[in-house]
Amino acid sequence: MNGAACLIEILNRLGTSHIFGYPGGAIMPVYDALACLVKDHKMHHILCRHEQACAFSAQGYARAMGQVGVCMATSGPGATNLVTGIADAHLDSIPLLIITGQIETGLIGTDAFQAVDMLGITHGIVKHGFQVTDINHLVETVIEAYRLCTSGRPGPVLIDLPKDIQKASIDNFELAWQACSEDNPISQFTPTTAQLAQAVELLEQARSPVLMAGGGIKIANAESHCVEFLHTNNLPTVTTLNCMGLLPMHHPLNLGMLGMHGTAKANDAVQAADLIICIGARFDDRATGRVEQFAPKAEIIHVDIDAAELNKNVQSTLGIIAEADIFLAAINQWQKKCVKQYSNLVKQCANKQPVANDTLSNPPASNINKDQGPIYAADFLRQLNQHTDENSLISVDVGQHQMWVAQHFDFSSTKQFLSSSGLGSMGFGLPAAIGAQFAQPEKTLINITGDGSFMMNVQELATIKRYQLPIKIILFNNQHLGLVRQQQELFYAENYSEVELFDNPDFTALVRVFGFQSETINTPAESNPAISRLFQQPGPAFLEVKIPALENVWPMVPPGAPNSTRLTATKRQYDVS
Amino acid sequence: MFHEFEFNTPIQPDMAERILRIMRVRGFEVANLQVIRRSNCLEFRLQGETQRPITQLYGQLEKVYKLKLKSATEHKKSQLQCHS
């Protein structure tokens, strides 16, 4: 058995069923070994049309499956094309195993053909990078790398594999496998009783506590513990972009998303709170606004699996290193034991109206029941809600459309929303939908995209065609790089610079070339029937929704301003002082 | 402010590079760095200068694969001696 066959065999034994990859010179032995398993249906290889899409698809798979996603590319340009997807996985804590071919060990350092220092390039965006330079270390390295993806805070791990190691023979594979694959218990972080007691005491003293729920809750599958906790304590709850869907939109305790395009209620509640219980979020500036003025009156309980996150951006009164599920189960248990205490804990929740009644400080422009006039994205998304359920997964790209989805789509679970949140990579949505569709073939995958983002990985229509994936693509066409245009309008005195896309291709014609059903709508009356047709189509289908070119996402906290500063459709100026 | 760290890492050729990158990105300048190769590990002694709290670096160093932190101390001025 050679190194390449050994790699594929280990991945198979560890439970990898799908690899998203693209071949090339320095990874040829691995593709040679893979062919056999693919033929025997022991492994599926998905040939995307660009390595960036391989990384995003593997992420989509990981996000939808809750397991390690695997992507693979050749050395040099293949490897560098993966980089955006790796950085994206890093910032959203997605378990991603990246395998890159590398030139032969003897040639490293000679500037050989397609040689790049992938280990060096990825230092800042992986949990760890391994380069295997001795065949005797291959088995332990692959097993260790795979484990590392999911242990503690999940993230991307790189294996850079020189071609001579792929070709080298390994004699003692079974022995090495047995020695390394034995269960290596992963240490879990649990809160101490003193921490639980202090957390409950802080809760008891608080008059206006707010729960801030982050992506760590989704990653740890802690949703039900979290909902129990917030119900027990009657806690108004705000979520980050990575935890949309924790509560239904109309739940009385759901104040919606906080931050730059968050709801007025969420930001107001946080700014007025005397206690923030933040679980599984890192106080990213998009969520906090100007960080020095974030929740100025609040004590902060911060729970995170990653010790480095505590006191990094926001000083906490109580920092707890723990997995979200373990912390929440423990505090729920603790509160059950001390029933007498939490009779005082049921707070006056000032915000009991459903969020949807006041999602924004002033409601978005609407044409929902009109035959004429433009289609507003918010209206369209509310109509889309009527056609979808918990079996629909939504992947988005980056821009205004992403924020409109976060504001107006009624998610029924956190796992329904696939978004490049930390890196904000345009081009994420389509390949992520592809990966997610392989992970959850029975679900309906909907990619909601913008006219700018769609073109960033448009070649993936070929992947959808090849595997006949029934993905539904909805493109909001505002003929602009909308989110950037909005910022130029508001903060650069309408000096529009390189944001117009009036010369977009004919999207429906473009998509039709791939053989998909495809149509365009222009008026509100067309929305509902078009959505129905989209879902009636058993295969891939595309719907272009023409929306006003100058529509903005409201409300908006200007970049660098505190979350108390809110711009709206009627109040567009803000006082810099 | 000067922060001094002592830690061991596995013997891997890119370890020093990783550490230096983390220092730079987290806003620490290298004041002094010693790396000694022992039989089974690399032994690091490093001093960083910054206005930032020590935890900003400490937490990130602790995440480096198989890095074993032995000590982390805060000084008002540089105290690290260079051994010849």
Ligand SMILES: Cc1ncc(C[n+]2csc(CCOP(=O)(O)OP(=O)(O)O)c2C)c(N)n1
């Ligand atoms: C790869 C990448 N390049 C640039 C940006 C900066 N950016 C953020 S949103 C945006 C505009 C997106 O336009 P579009 O996809 O049409 O969405 P819209 O905002 O119009 O809904 C740009 C250029 C980015 N986030 N990602």
